[in-house]
Each structure stands twice: as structure tokens, then as C-alpha cells.
Amino acid sequence: MEEKADYPSKKKTISEWVHMYGDYLFSWAYHKTSCNETAEDLVQEVYFAAFKNYEKFEGRSSPKTWLLKILNNKIIDHYRKLSIKEAKQEDSTSQFTDSFFNSIGNWKANGLEEAWAEEEHLLDNVAFNEVMEICINDLPAKWRLAILSKFLLEKEAVAICQDLDITASNYWQVIHRAKLLLKKCLEVNWFAKQ
CATH class of the missing domain: 1.10.1740.10 (RNA polymerase sigma factor, region 2, helix turn helix motif)
Known part of the structure; x- marks a missing residue:
């Protein structure tokens, strides 16, 4: 021994x-x-x-x-x-975004609907872009990469799915939920303060 x-x-x-x-x-x-x-x-x-x-x-x-x-x-x-940590974050974020809709799937009114329609040149506003960057950085990692790839890098959905190793249906769900979170974040941190 x-x-x-x-x-x-x-x-x-x-x-x-x-x-x-x-x-x-x-x-x-x-x-x-x-x-x-x-x-x-x-x-x-x-x-x-x-x-x-x-x-x-x-x-x-x-x-x-x-x-x-x-x-x-x-x-x-x-x-x-x-x-595992990202999956838990995505699950809780998904539950949060579901709260944006009423029982028949329509947006819940929040009084900021007109503010979205009136703003035409927001991307020319430095302060707005700073808030937008904060909102994008608050997204779950995979969601952030999907949004940046689609709208900033203008990649095709197929390429983004390969990059993120997700299915096409998962990709569209990620984009949808990320846009919902961005909308909510901008409403809270930009429109409600204007």
C-alpha cells in the first residue's frame, strides 16, 4: 500500500x-x-x-x-x-415581458403610446443613444448579441442562428422578447422622463 x-x-x-x-x-x-x-x-x-x-x-x-x-x-x-445562470435570467425576463400584454394579447396601455409616434429623430440625440446603450447592455447576453447582430451588423437570421447556436424559431422569440425589453426600458428611462 x-x-x-x-x-x-x-x-x-x-x-x-x-x-x-x-x-x-x-x-x-x-x-x-x-x-x-x-x-x-x-x-x-x-x-x-x-x-x-x-x-x-x-x-x-x-x-x-x-x-x-x-x-x-x-x-x-x-x-x-x-x-444555467443565463437560462434562469432568460426565463425570468420572459415572464416579465409577458406582463406587457393583456389577456387577449394586446399591449397594455401605459400612456406613452403617443410619445413613440412623435419621436422621429431620436437616433440623432446623444442622450437618447446613451440610454439606448444602457438598455441594450441590460439584455441577457444571447438577446443582446441577437439584437446587435440583426440591427447594428445587419446580419441575416441564418447567420445569427449559427453564431448563437439557436434554432430559427428560438431566434425570432429572442428578437421579439429583446425588443419588448428594449421598449420597456426606453419608456421607463427615456420617455417617462421627458
């Missing part, structure tokens, strides 16, 4: 690995996440996991390979958690 590594030895080995492979692991994590903070956090988690599971390292691969495998699992977990 193998003897478990003593704490000082284990600590020394992990510390050496930090110096030997830390930059490589950070570069890989940054390549996969495009975020310094996230990459740093993931690499730190790798070393915590390596320390915790040090006895499971059998030496059949190099330490670098073992650490990279741990990192790849951490990256997958990161995106899984992010996906």
Missing part, C-alpha cells in the same frame, strides 16, 4: 508546479474564456484541486497533462454554470 504524501512534501511539489506550469495554464484558461479574472480564478481552482487530490496523481502522465485535464474540467464547469 502506497504511503500518502506528507503535507510539506505535497505543498512543495504543488508550489513547484505553480512556478513551472502556472503561466501555461493561465494562457490556456484565458484563451478559452477571454477574461483575465476568470482565467486567474480557474487556475487557482486547478491548484486547489491538485492539492486536494494529490494522492490520486499516479504519475502515468506528466504533471502538466494532469493539471491541464483538471483545468479543462474547470472550464467546462464554468461554462455550464454560466449557461
Whole structure:
């Protein structure tokens, strides 16, 4: 039966690995996440996991390979958690946008209907564009990308569906709900204050 590594030895080995492979692991994590903070956090988690599971390292691969495998699992977990978080945000946002309509599917009156009809040159107004940018940035990530791709980049629906990895019917639902949220945000943060 193998003897478990003593704490000082284990600590020394992990510390050496930090110096030997830390930059490589950070570069890989940054390549996969495009975020310094996230990459740093993931690499730190790798070393915590390596320390915790040090006895499971059998030496059949190099330490670098073992650490990279741990990192790849951490990256997958990161995106899984992010996906779940975005799905929950989209669900709650969808429920919110449903409240804009009455029982037969018509817009609920809010007294701002005439304001929309009167404004012709809003996009020439710097202050309006600042509010619009805030409203766009408040959209769920996938919705924001769909809106920007469609209206700013003027991409075709097929290309946007491929970029976002969604179906055509999901795309139209995303665009519809994003426009509803933008309308509500602009009404609250622009029209109601004019």
C-alpha cells in the first residue's frame, strides 16, 4: 500500500508546479474564456484541486497533462454554470415581458403610446443613444448579441442562428422578447422622463 504524501512534501511539489506550469495554464484558461479574472480564478481552482487530490496523481502522465485535464474540467464547469445562470435570467425576463400584454394579447396601455409616434429623430440625440446603450447592455447576453447582430451588423437570421447556436424559431422569440425589453426600458428611462 502506497504511503500518502506528507503535507510539506505535497505543498512543495504543488508550489513547484505553480512556478513551472502556472503561466501555461493561465494562457490556456484565458484563451478559452477571454477574461483575465476568470482565467486567474480557474487556475487557482486547478491548484486547489491538485492539492486536494494529490494522492490520486499516479504519475502515468506528466504533471502538466494532469493539471491541464483538471483545468479543462474547470472550464467546462464554468461554462455550464454560466449557461444555467443565463437560462434562469432568460426565463425570468420572459415572464416579465409577458406582463406587457393583456389577456387577449394586446399591449397594455401605459400612456406613452403617443410619445413613440412623435419621436422621429431620436437616433440623432446623444442622450437618447446613451440610454439606448444602457438598455441594450441590460439584455441577457444571447438577446443582446441577437439584437446587435440583426440591427447594428445587419446580419441575416441564418447567420445569427449559427453564431448563437439557436434554432430559427428560438431566434425570432429572442428578437421579439429583446425588443419588448428594449421598449420597456426606453419608456421607463427615456420617455417617462421627458
